[in-house]
Amino acid sequence: MPLLRPAPSGNVGPPHARARPAQAGDKIHPSMDAYHDILLRKLKAHSPLDNADEKLLRTLRGRTRELAPGEDLIHQGEQSRMSSVVLEGMVGRYHTLPGGRRSYLSFHMAGDWPDLQSLLLDQMDHAVCAAGKATIVLIRHDQIRAICDRRQTVGDALWRETLIDAAIFRRAISNQGGRAARGRIAHFFCELFFRAQAAGLVDGQTMALPLNQGQIGDALGLALVTVNRMLQALRKTRAIEFRVGKLTVRDWNHLAKLAEFDPDYLQMAARP
Amino acid sequence: MPLLRPAPSGNVGPPHARARPAQAGDKIHPSMDAYHDILLRKLKAHSPLDNADEKLLRTLRGRTRELAPGEDLIHQGEQSRMSSVVLEGMVGRYHTLPGGRRSYLSFHMAGDWPDLQSLLLDQMDHAVCAAGKATIVLIRHDQIRAICDRRQTVGDALWRETLIDAAIFRRAISNQGGRAARGRIAHFFCELFFRAQAAGLVDGQTMALPLNQGQIGDALGLALVTVNRMLQALRKTRAIEFRVGKLTVRDWNHLAKLAEFDPDYLQMAARP
DNA sequence: CGGAATGTTGATATGCCTCAACTAAAGTGG
DNA sequence: CCACTTTAGTTGAGGCATATCAACATTCCG
Numbered sequence: 074m075p076l077l078r079p080a081p082s083g084n085v086g087p088p089h090a091r092a093r094p095a096q097a098g099d100k101i102h103p104s105m106d107a108y109h110d111i112l113l114r115k116l117k118a119h120s121p122l123d124n125a126d127e128k129l130l131r132t133l134r135g136r137t138r139e140l141a142p143g144e145d146l147i148h149q150g151e152q153s154r155m156s157s158v159v160l161e162g163m164v165g166r167y168h169t170l171p172g173g174r175r176s177y178l179s180f181h182m183a184g185d186w187p188d189l190q191s192l193l194l195d196q197m198d199h200a201v202c203a204a205g206k207a208t209i210v211l212i213r214h215d216q217i218r219a220i221c222d223r224r225q226t227v228g229d230a231l232w233r234e235t236l237i238d239a240a241i242f243r244r245a246i247s248n249q250g251g252r253a254a255r256g257r258i259a260h261f262f263c264e265l266f267f268r269a270q271a272a273g274l275v276d277g278q279t280m281a282l283p284l285n286q287g288q289i290g291d292a293l294g295l296a297l298v299t300v301n302r303m304l305q306a307l308r309k310t311r312a313i314e315f316r317v318g319k320l321t322v323r324d325w326n327h328l329a330k331l332a333e334f335d336p337d338y339l340q341m342a343a344r345p
Numbered sequence: 346m347p348l349l350r351p352a353p354s355g356n357v358g359p360p361h362a363r364a365r366p367a368q369a370g371d372k373i374h375p376s377m378d379a380y381h382d383i384l385l386r387k388l389k390a391h392s393p394l395d396n397a398d399e400k401l402l403r404t405l406r407g408r409t410r411e412l413a414p415g416e417d418l419i420h421q422g423e424q425s426r427m428s429s430v431v432l433e434g435m436v437g438r439y440h441t442l443p444g445g446r447r448s449y450l451s452f453h454m455a456g457d458w459p460d461l462q463s464l465l466l467d468q469m470d471h472a473v474c475a476a477g478k479a480t481i482v483l484i485r486h487d488q489i490r491a492i493c494d495r496r497q498t499v500g501d502a503l504w505r506e507t508l509i510d511a512a513i514f515r516r517a518i519s520n521q522g523g524r525a526a527r528g529r530i531a532h533f534f535c536e537l538f539f540r541a542q543a544a545g546l547v548d549g550q551t552m553a554l555p556l557n558q559g560q561i562g563d564a565l566g567l568a569l570v571t572v573n574r575m576l577q578a579l580r581k582t583r584a585i586e587f588r589v590g591k592l593t594v595r596d597w598n599h600l601a602k603l604a605e606f607d608p609d610y611l612q613m614a615a616r617p
Numbered sequence: 618c619g620g621a622a623t624g625t626t627g628a629t630a631t632g633c634c635t636c637a638a639c640t641a642a643a644g645t646g647g
Numbered sequence: 648c649c650a651c652t653t654t655a656g657t658t659g660a661g662g663c664a665t666a667t668c669a670a671c672a673t674t675c676c677g
Contacts (some may be wrong), residue, residue: 150609168519171605176519190508193501198512198610222497229465232504235511236462240470242514247440247448249521250566254633285655294522296634301657317642317655333443337422338470526665557623568666573625588624589674 108210112158115184119340120230129220135210140203149200153191155211159183162207166199177292184272205283240338249294255303257293259332267336282320380482384430387456391612392502401492407482412475421472425463427483431455434479438471449564456544477555512610521566527575529565531604538594539608554592
């Protein structure tokens with residue numbers, strides 16, 4: 074439980090961070106773009122989709138949008154007629170606490186749907202912003218609804234996507250409630266690395282992780298200074314390195330042990 | 346971040362707590378039972394259901410089961426072919442941390458579906474147990490699937506139910522990460538009281554809350570002793586009383602202020 | 618009535634927060 | 648391309664909220 078007052082610089086979003094509606098400048102993707110591969114890869118990791126399902130999903134059309142670091146995609150309390158899929162970079166979901174502090178709830182990488190729940194919920198209970206530069210594709214809800222209606226399995230895959238999301242939130246609760254600072258950070262890294270690996274976003278032992286130490290603190294309920302010191306401790310174990318937007322896992326087994334990490338909750342077990 | 350070691354008595358479930366499969370002794374409810382009212386009331390709080398939807402939902406048949414205090418309904422890692430709806434009492438979802446400690450993720454009251462996600466997820470990432478005596482009704486997944494297939498709106502209502510669940514988990518994350526002990530407990534009580542009120546489970550200013558101080562600690566990442574002291578502090582403000590399984594809110598506004606509580610995330614806004 | 622579970626209190630320890638200054642790196646404009 | 652500004656990271660000192668330990672009191676329940 075770190076500070077309960079307005080945060081020092083870096084913990085509150087940068088001043089330029091404001092949500093804006095889609096504009097003419099945003100690119101409309103031509104048909105059959107690479108984003109369908111990204112989107113399908115993710116869904117197939119947990120849901121069986123046959124050719125017909127896949128074909129239907131590939132009919133989804135959206136407008137891509139590039140987000141500057143820290144830029145908000147949607148604010149807490151807003152409504153939306155679209156949901157987004159991350160194509161590049163990373164976005165984060167967060168609550169703004171009374172007092173202005175920010176509490177990050179989760180981070181999302183290529184293939185993730187950070188606001189799929191807006192399909193059925195009227196109001197955003199949290200905001201979504203870019204962590205580092207990010208590219209997303211915005212898909213209209215009526216399009217998504219249409220393909221869910223046509224094929225049960227497609228609707229199931231999306232429902233399942235939101236359910237795994239919830240499992241990740243649950244794990245965040247017990248991570249914060251049950252682990253001391255070092256293990257908490259280790260678990261955070263384990264999960265992100267594992268998910269990145271599944272999404273094909275790990276290059277050798279390294280993944281892009283465009284977060285600063287203050288943001289990691291805001292995600293885990295720790296003060297920036299504590300994160301700094303624990304990162305040094307983790308570095309010393311030779312399990313990881315984390316610098317300038319990159320996370321390198323040198324010793325996965327060791328890290329997983331420190332984190333007491335068990336990936337079952339990500340539901341990526343045996344999927345043919 | 347309280348203890349990271351095997352918990353003292355009371356934080357680990359009682360020894361008799363074991364999941365068991367449904368048995369002959371369990372009652373099979375005759376048609377048109379009161380549990381449909383409970384179930385419908387909850388769904389209607391967030392989803393529009395017309396007469397046809399309602400009629401369809403009333404065709405659901407299930408086996409009721411009574412749970413002793415602390416008894417597990419389902420364990421972490423298990424699979425299930427049914428989901429349950431709480432009819433009476435309260436159940437909790439929890440993770441078992443390495444070392445045996447328990448981290449409660451949420452608590453559920455009449456009308457809630459504490460394991461609806463098992464409809465689409467193969468493995469339970471958490472366990473569900475009774476807090477105090479509880480009665481649930483177990484409904485087979487194939488029945489639930491069948492009515493979702495028949496009416497889009499019914500499927501949507503259930504999907505939405507799981508999405509609100511996720512919003513509650515998100516709030517738990519920022520509650521733990523962003524509030525000190527007293528406010529954290531206040532927020533916990535606010536949410537439960539608000540939900541109980543919406544479910545018609547508040548009698549005057551009092552609701553049943555069959556939790557002990559250790560369990561509240563395990564839900565909020567606090568030590569039992571801290572919970573005890575903060576409860577005393579909250580009692581002194583005259584906002585609440587909490588004793589022997591009952592929570593009484595004497596001054597809601599004051600409590601909500603201490604908790605910085607904003608119920609938007611429960612999505613119960615304007616629903617005619 | 619007796620034992621177990623739950624709640625209460627006091628004393629002490631410590632992990633993490635806070636404050637504050639400084640260094641290093643990255644981005645910006647002349 | 649270098650001076651300047653801004654952002655991010657690092658280090659040290661000190662304090663406090665909360666954990667821990669250990670009794671004891673109370674309530675519950677068979």
